Amino acid sequence: MISGPNGPFSNLPPAIECHVDIISDLIARAEKSDLPKAVNGTNGHLYVHTNDIGVAESANGIVEALPEAEQEWTALCDELSSKSLFRRIDSWIFGKNVPGKKATTMFYFAGLGPYRKT
Secondary structure, three states, rough: OOOOOOOOOOOOOHHHHHHHHHHHHHHHHHHOOOOOOOOOOOOEEEEEEEOOOOEEOOOOOOOEEEHHHHHHHHHHHHHHOOHHHHOOOOOOOHHOOOOOOOOOEEEOOOOOHHHHHH
């Protein structure tokens, strides 16, 4: 799946194109020969290089978002949507259309342009 939670709130074809660009760049960066190879630690975790955007990557093609980066991105998406009119209604946009389901931010509400720059 290319699109996922906290992607841009925009038309889908341009958002998918943006995701393809991001994924292609991550793969290219992970395959660069100047990055260290991932190594198994004693606890079974892979240790890899962490880049400037909170993504772990290595020369053997491993790319994984770090928990801290996921939390920061979710907090940013929550902040951006905090004043949205969608917050005032029981809409699928926040998962409120399912009784008993906890509401959650599902999109990046700053738009596609700023999303491409992050």
